[in-house]
Amino acid sequence: MLPFSRVTIIGLGLIGSSIARAVRLAMPTVRLTGYDADPQVRETVDRLQLCDDVADSSGAAVIDADLVILCVPVGAMGAAAAEFAQDLPADAIVSDVGSSKAEVARVLGEALPGAIVIPAHPVAGTERSGPDAGFASLFHKRWCIITPPEGANPAAVERVAEFWRRLGADIEMMAPEHHDRVLAVTSHLPHLIAYTIVGTASDLEEVTQSEVIKYSAGGFRDFTRIAASDPTMWRDVFLTNKDAVLDMLQRFSEDLTALQRAIRLGKGDDLFEHFTRTRDIRRGIIEQGQDDPAPDFGRTHD
Numbered sequence: 001m002l003p004f005s006r007v008t009i010i011g012l013g014l015i016g017s018s019i020a021r022a023v024r025l026a027m028p029t030v031r032l033t034g035y036d037a038d039p040q041v042r043e044t045v046d047r048l049q050l051c052d053d054v055a056d057s058s059g060a061a062v063i064d065a066d067l068v069i070l071c072v073p074v075g076a077m078g079a080a081a082a083e084f085a086q087d088l089p090a091d092a093i094v095s096d097v098g099s100s101k102a103e104v105a106r107v108l109g110e111a112l113p114g115a116i117v118i119p120a121h122p123v124a125g126t127e128r129s130g131p132d133a134g135f136a137s138l139f140h141k142r143w144c145i146i147t148p149p150e151g152a153n154p155a156a157v158e159r160v161a162e163f164w165r166r167l168g169a170d171i172e173m174m175a176p177e178h179h180d181r182v183l184a185v186t187s188h189l190p191h192l193i194a195y196t197i198v199g200t201a202s203d204l205e206e207v208t209q210s211e212v213i214k215y216s217a218g219g220f221r222d223f224t225r226i227a228a229s230d231p232t233m234w235r236d237v238f239l240t241n242k243d244a245v246l247d248m249l250q251r252f253s254e255d256l257t258a259l260q261r262a263i264r265l266g267k268g269d270d271l272f273e274h275f276t277r278t279r280d281i282r283r284g285i286i287e288q289g290q291d292d293p294a295p296d297f298g299r300t301h302d
């Protein structure tokens, strides 16, 4: 049996439109309704026929939903939920896809008192945004972390888990605070480093912009891809996962200082040992089959 039969997606950018495309393929009988605050996005979703209905307000979009998924930037979650609170059916489950979880759970709890809220985070994405950037296979073989609130109804949690399994994801359960610490080091800090290094390279006086572009091969090119990620999304992630990110950043800068010192003092053995350890970590990731096939994974899929 399908976990849900009437799904509403609020926010139809990269993630919302990818969910819509994946639901169409995996659960074609599900009635899909969409709403986005941006009229141009609604028009595109209509033109691409990603949903059965595109509503003009979020209240109208949720009116007969059994699952509502918020796919808006994390800083907009509270306002987006408050907008449809009055129209939400009492037995509907509300979920989200936000990249930070503890703060989002708090604002959703405030905006939707008494509602069944089961937050989730598909750990899959690209640097692109908007409904044209989405693709159906985005969640295939990727983790979806569910962060149920204490005392959540196990049947509701299982329905959300089954929804994501049908979109191809593997499920993990975590407490929201633990999620935020894990993602701070595996996703948020790497984005901060990419934003920094690309800014640093472009600010150098003795290296021209055209040289930076011309010689952006290998490692630096990967950083530029990540640094092209959506500014609104990432501003909100850093502001809503502040403590965990600042803690990881502190540890990172201590480790960076240790490497800086090893270079200055010519401690080749220390550098070699460190790089060997990190190479083993990369090999472990590949052995577990969790490596991206290519940095532009999925771009041509639909």
Ligand SMILES: NC(=O)c1ccc[n+]([C@@H]2O[C@H](COP(=O)([O-])OP(=O)(O)OC[C@H]3O[C@@H](n4cnc5c(N)ncnc54)[C@H](O)[C@@H]3O)[C@@H](O)[C@H]2O)c1
Pocket (backbone or CB within 6 Å): 010, 011, 012, 013, 014, 015, 016, 035, 036, 037, 038, 041, 071, 072, 073, 074, 076, 079, 080, 097, 098, 099, 100, 121, 122, 123, 124, 125, 126, 127, 128, 129, 130, 131, 230, 233, 237
């Ligand atoms: N991009 C990624 O790699 C990725 C991966 C996993 C999770 N996420 C999370 O998914 C969410 C969406 O990210 P995205 O990459 O799809 O962003 P996106 O910019 O592609 O889409 C967001 C959409 O939300 C709409 N929106 C904003 N405020 C709204 C509101 N109040 N009501 C209705 N619509 C509103 C925007 O118009 C936009 O179309 C974020 O919370 C992000 O943290 C992103």
Ligand SMILES: O=C(O)C(=O)C[C@]1(C(=O)O)C=C[C@@H](O)C=C1
Pocket (backbone or CB within 6 Å): 098, 099, 122, 123, 124, 125, 126, 127, 186, 187, 188, 226, 229
């Ligand atoms: O591959 C990318 O471009 C991503 O940034 C995806 C990525 C990540 O850091 O892994 C980004 C944010 C999400 O919340 C989940 C996935």
